[in-house]
Amino acid sequence: MKSLGSFRRKFAPWNDPEAKPYISFENVTKKFGDFTAVDDLSLTIYNREFFALLGASGCGKSTLLRMLAGFEEPTSGRILLDGQDLRGIPPYKRPVNMMFQSYALFPHMTVEGNIAFGLRQDGMPKNEIEARVAEMLKLVKLEQFAKRKPHQLSGGQRQRVALARCVAKRPKVLLLDEPLGALDKKLREETQFELMDLQMKLGLTFVVVTHDQEEAMTMADRIAVMDKGKVKQVATPAEVYEAPNSKFVADFIGNVNMFEGTVSTVVPGKVDINVPADKITIRTDATRDCSAGQPVGFAIRPEKIRLSRKEPADTSINAAHGELYDIAYFGDMTVFHVRLESGRIIKAASLNAVRTVDNPLGYDDMVWVNFDTDAGILLTA
Amino acid sequence: MNTTWSRFNIVSLVIGFAFLYLPIVLLVVFSFNESRLVTVWAGFSTKWYVSLFNNKSFIDAAWVTIRVGLISATVATILGTLGALALTRYTRFRGRMLFSAMIYAPLVMPEVITGLSLLLLFVAIGFDRGIWTVTLAHITFTMCFVAVVVQSRLVTFDRSLEEAAMDLGATPVTTFFKVTLPVILPAVVSGWMLAFTLSLDDLVISSFTSGPGATTLPMRIYSQVRLGVTPEINAACTILIAIVAVGVVIASVANKRREVQKARDEQAAARH
Amino acid sequence: MQKLIASVVSRLVISVPYLWMLIFFLIPFIIVFKISLSQVTMAIPPYTPTIDIWAGWQGFINSISQFSWDNYVFLGSDPLYVKAYISSVIIAGISTFLTLLVGYPIAYGMARAPATVRSTLLMLVILPFWTSFLIRVYAWIGILKPEGLLNQFLIWANVIDTPLNILNTNTAVLIGIVYSYLPFLVLPIYSTLEKMDYSLVEAAEDLGCPPITAFWKITFPLSLPGVVAGCFLVFIPAVGEFVIPDLLGGSETLMIGKTLWNEFSANRDWPLSSAVAVVLLALLVVPIVLFQRSEAKAQESEK
Structure with a gap:
């Protein structure tokens, strides 16, 4: 690595x-x-x-x-x-x-x-x-x-x-x-x-x-x-x-969204993780060795998550739909809490790089959560 | 914390302090009485003080008392400080229970028992009774008071001060003399003062352990009192009260001023 | 080498005061106990057998065989001593209670006084404690005498027309004990009350407690450790008190400290006075142990 x-x-x-x-x-x-x-x-x-x-x-x-x-x-x-x-x-x-x-x-x-x-x-x-x-x-x-x-x-x-x-x-x-x-x-x-x-x-x-x-x-x-x-x-x-090496470290340092699932398929360079609790499939870079059927964790930081009203092109991987539940405004950035259909809360942060945004996200908006395959960390420990 | 006076508190304090001080005030007033009677005022006079200073037995007793007090308070302070260190620093050694029992028991032990037992010890080992036996007895019971006073300071002592000293290269012995002792010094000093006054005041233990030629002032006063109340005793008591009162007042005023200064410094420092 | 020095130092710190207390506090008690088993004689020292430490083991055995429990049997059979013990405990108990009645309001008033005057009040309570015990007891003689200041005042105020006889009664002894031991009770109660968080009382009042109820339900229970410590500090020494009953009490006043002194100095019966001391100590062991427990607990909680 x-x-x-x-x-x-x-x-x-x-x-x-x-x-x-x-x-x-x-x-x-x-x-x-x-x-x-x-x-x-x-x-x-x-x-x-x-x-x-x-x-x-x-x-x-x-x-x-x-x-x-x-x-x-x-x-x-x-x-x-x-x-x-x-x-x-x-x-x-x-x-x-x-x-x-x-x-x-x-x-x-x-x-x-x-x-x-x-x-x-x-x-x-x-x-x-x-x-x-x-x-x-x-x-x-x-x-x-x-x-x-x-x-x-x-x-x-x-x-x-x-x-x-x-x-x-x-x-x-x-x-x-x-x-x-x-x-x-x-x-x-x-x-x-x-x-x-x-x-x-x-x-x-x-x-x-x-x-x-x-x-x-x-x-x-x-x-x-x-x-x-x-x-x-x-x-x-x-x-x-x-690049935390364990769930403990990922959780201890900073804010993180943690998912628990099992490896469904391993393709060269990529791993698919099935998260049954939230009915989503996560595809991530294979930074660690793992095999199909193995229970693994997946951690992703709030600032690596994108929110949009528009449905992403591919909703089968790294995507989930939910309602905007809480908005915490910190000035330099804003943290959104999105409640998925499973009831799970996902934290997403966005930098307030411009002073005003047209039609900003508001409470109760229905939004899509998605992220890239290199945004999160695969954790086997 | 509420800081207002309630009527009940004022009344209880006034009555309480009147009860504490009235007898002493009356005793002092009647030491200046012209008459031989201590209960009927017959005009102001200092003649009882004059006769007191001409009374050789009183003067001799005063010297014995002061010598015993100075020596016993000093030795008791050293031993008591060591005892306090042993109790707070060494939490496990053989016989620690017995040791702490021996430190606390004399605080409440009836003086007749302590006095009698020390006397019997001196008789058993054939130690002639006199000023030295009184001094040894006083060291024994006052060192426990010193130990308790110093111990209560050591309990709140920040041990990281000692660790810092050792970390900076001071050996344990240097650390004790340069850091621990200076920091607990106020407690050691008040321990000494307490030991000195206790020794000055003691009647019962002195009576048991003293021998010919070693009459202390309280013993002298006591034998006079048994013969009857005289203004001369009032005068002697007044002098003792004055000495102690002046000492305590000076000590506490100095202490208070130091505290006020410290509080002011801290306020000033916080503003930086 | 350094370690060696450190261990020698720590041993000295413990052993010097330890040995001192062993020699001058514990061993004397053993001697008292031993002499209480001896017989009085007209000699110096006035008891027999005497253990001659130079007589070796055989001498020791010889003197052991002469020990007897006669003194204790005598103490139990003579109603004078039994009465003296009982009356000492009763007088100490009543005077402890009276001291609490007088002392608690003072401690409470001090703890609730404005912070600026609190340290002055504290000094005023301690000051009499620094002045001689004997002087403070002596001061009361002039006040309580039949022709003393109290009677003069009461006659002047037309409360009474014949002088009250207070001096040389048990009442005078009670007054003397309350007066002399008052600071011992006020100080521990004051220190617990002063440390107490007053917002607890405010919370109780906020929740609907009238002030008097708040005092009995909140303040008083929280001040109990101080009350207990203070009561022990008065009760234990008062049981063995000698100076106060001797100067203020009369012929009716039976207190064991005085009895011990009389046996010792007037009758020169050392074995019997030793037995009196042993029984007195046995009587006080329970309160002394309880007192030490409560002190140790208070220290633990301070840490």
């Missing part, structure tokens, strides 16, 4: 068989009593990568991060950083630094004191500490707040202090636990880009944990989608969105 990944930049060491992994989790399992937080997980992350661990709460992503930081030891398996096995190395000796979800700024120290804390632990000479702190303050644009205490800062400023504090030690890897979780929506969008710029500028490896898929999609080079302690898919944001 062709990679859709390298569209953001030419950075793609995961496609290079020669590239050496920087961080590797090898069959890592972590149990808390009877509960398995991380289940026989293997994963590699490359130098200078912006890597996101994405999943719902309790999927094990934070545990993975805390094992890398050294706050938890794996029950079995090993973690390598730059070729070194991390087992038994306490957190204060690991060349990684973490930005905490709560920021964990020391309330009794000033901004300067917080940033200098890690440097002092390393026994760096005083003048060097001062220089480094000044540099960090400049980097996060907080020069005039050096003498303030954390409670005298706004949420966004605290976030930047936390960032400066963990970057100050020039760690090999920066771990970020829900770095934007405590910020409001507008600030979050701004900060996403700041974080990306910072990562490029410093040339560090970032591992970020988030439950927010938009955040992961915007910032990360690659995303690991996690569920119940396992990695479901590791891929670039575009791949995860356009």
Whole structure:
């Protein structure tokens, strides 16, 4: 399958068989009593990568991060950083630094004191500490707040202090636990880009944990989608969105219409799927091997679906008739809910590219739903 | 939250505080009484204070009390803080149930029992009773109060602060002294103050465990009271009340100002 | 190496206070129990047998064989002690109830006061607690005496014409306990009421509950943890109270703390006073355990 990944930049060491992994989790399992937080997980992350661990709460992503930081030891398996096995190395000796979800700024120290804390632990000479702190303050644009205490800062400023504090030690890897979780929506969008710029500028490896898929999609080079302690898919944001490898990933990322059916015929390059529940036949590109009679899933994103009042030329495949049931107007786009005769609701989105449309679709209109053979994804898992 | 006064609340607060404060106010007023009687006002005088300061037994007792208080409060604060750490940080160790029982029991244990049992311990091991036995006894019962005060702060302590310190390269011991201790310091300080006042006030445990030459001020006052009520005792009580009241008022005013300042800072920060 | 240091440190953190409490709290109780099985003698220390730790195992066995339950038999057969125990529990029970009657409205008034004055009110409740217990009890002597301030006031106000005899009665003891222990009850109730979400009461009133009913159906049940903790904090120490019955009570006042002190200091009967202490402790074990349970539960819910 062709990679859709390298569209953001030419950075793609995961496609290079020669590239050496920087961080590797090898069959890592972590149990808390009877509960398995991380289940026989293997994963590699490359130098200078912006890597996101994405999943719902309790999927094990934070545990993975805390094992890398050294706050938890794996029950079995090993973690390598730059070729070194991390087992038994306490957190204060690991060349990684973490930005905490709560920021964990020391309330009794000033901004300067917080940033200098890690440097002092390393026994760096005083003048060097001062220089480094000044540099960090400049980097996060907080020069005039050096003498303030954390409670005298706004949420966004605290976030930047936390960032400066963990970057100050020039760690090999920066771990970020829900770095934007405590910020409001507008600030979050701004900060996403700041974080990306910072990562490029410093040339560090970032591992970020988030439950927010938009955040992961915007910032990360690659995303690991996690569920119940396992990695479901590791891929670039575009791949995860356009070519999910399982129903779970397709459903988890973005909006999707999911159909369950069985393969009726396989012609070269194409597969026909019979969906008895909705009385439709779907023809799609054969992106995965399958044989007649096999139960499969089919996922299609709302924006890949066309709506029209006019009946399409061929109504036997990739077409269904229904009534317009709900219309949600978002400004930049509109989402339509079409109720098929089977009662099934299909979501279709269209971009509002022009300001006014003659005779726009309205409630209770009868419409045709159709899509191309390359619009959706065939799912066998 | 409603923030208006209802008539019922005002009446219950006024009566309640009158009940709490009237006896103390009367005691203070009559310490300035000219007459030997503490119940009939005969004009203003400070002569009882003068006679108090000339009473060597009172002055000696005051010194004993202060020495015992300072030493026992300091040791109790260290031990109590360790105890609080053990209770909150180490959730499973052998005998934890017994340990927490031993920390909580002295809070409500009748003082006669604690006093008697400590006395019998000192007799059994042949420890001569005196200022040191009183100090050991005071450490024992006040450290439990310190442990409870510090523990309630540790329960709400954000553990990620410690993790952040270790992540930045601080060893567990450095982390404790540079992050944990400074953050819980207000609770440790109020634990010390509580221990000091409890030691200053204690009568029953001191009476059991002290020996010749180690009479504390409450013991001294008590033996005087049993002989009869005199304005001199009122004067001694007034001085003690004044010391404690001034200390508590200063501490809480400082605390309040800090909180107001913090609230203002936070408001200002939110506007950025 | 680092791991080793960490484990040594954690062991120290636990063991230092642990050992201290073992030596100065638990072992003394064992000694009290042991001495309660001994006989009084005119010696120093005034009891026999004494366990000589240097006498070895045989010495230990010898002294064990001399132990007797005589003191307990005596306690059970002498109505003075039985009465003292019963009357202590009754006085503590009544005074706990009275303290609750006085304290609850104060706590309620504080919790519903404007937020700006709440911390000042809190300080005003705590302040008497920081001043000496003895002083606070002493202050009442001058008030309750036959020629004291209360009687002077009542005669002046023409309520009575002969002075009331309050000092040296059980009434005076009750007043003293209520007064001295009031902050112990007000504080826990205040902290539960202050944390309570007032919109619950508003919701109840919105659903048709008159304010008085809303109080009994919503506010009071939610404040129960504080009420229970406060009542234990008053009841348990009050049962063994010594200073208040000694200074304010009279000959009719029988309280076990005072009896223990008298046996110990006036009669110098250490074995008997130890037996009195053991029985008192046995009496208080149930409330103490209940108190610890409720404290542990409160801590769990705070986490």
